[in-house]
Amino acid sequence: MSDLGAAPKGREARRRETHRRVLDAATEEYRARGMADADLGAIIAAAGVARGTFYFHFPTKEHVLLEIEAREEKLIAEELTRFLAEPHDLRDSLAETIRSIAAMETRLGRHLFKDLLSVHFSPTRPLTDEWRAHPVIGLVAGMIRDANRSGEAETMIDPYHSAVFFLFGLYGLLAITTGAAVLRDTVIRDYLDSTLRSLQPR
Incomplete structure (x- = not known):
């Protein structure tokens, strides 16, 4: 056997x-x-x-963060996969992505959450195409691709690049609004609105 x-x-x-x-x-x-x-x-x-x-x-200490990042990304991807098992429009799908990522702060605490967000912008992180294998990026790219196909959105660039731009912008906003719930709600709502406007069919 x-x-x-x-x-x-x-x-x-x-x-x-x-x-x-x-x-x-x-x-x-x-x-x-x-x-x-x-x-x-x-x-x-x-x-x-x-x-x-x-x-x-x-x-190195950063290797710990990279493994925590991989573990959290797996958890978020599982949550999003369950959410996407039912049909949703692009706004609801991106909003759920934001909610799932922001929930890390409750699980990990403020210090670790900020460290985890900062590792995305670390100058020592290898610059490769590994991002294409990240499950959350893949799921967000799929949301954008599906919205393109349905006519709900339009982008002239690779949906993977759109997903990376969206997520990196989100990480940055979450990092600077850690511990400021009211400000975060406003900033993230505006960010979601501007993202959707940028993807509207021409």
Whole structure:
């Protein structure tokens, strides 16, 4: 019989468990203090590992953020996929995207949320076409593509580029309005309106 899909055993199982403990401990420390002020000693103590073990799993503090980003993106993509199982117009779909991303602040706390948003603009992040594989970008691109096909929207550029522009603008607005709920509501509403106007059929 094939072992495909079987749970890891032995050394691999222990490695994954250690990785999970280190990530969970780092996430809690980042939530409390933010990445810049995170105490590595507190992280390794909470995870019950040596300092070298932390660096084996996460060569830099930013690598922790990248993994948290991937985990959060997966969660958001799952929520959006469930939402999109029923038909929605472009406004409702983009509004749900905004709501799902903004909800990270409640899950992660203000410090970690701002760090996570800032990693999108990090000068040390590799510049590749990896964004095309990001599930949330793909879903937003699909929303725009479907709106194009139905005549609800019109864009002369690749829907993936439209999705990246929309999401990067959103990340920036969420970062500068963290902790300012009333201002955020106004700014994000205006941003959604302007995005939809820019996509209106000519």
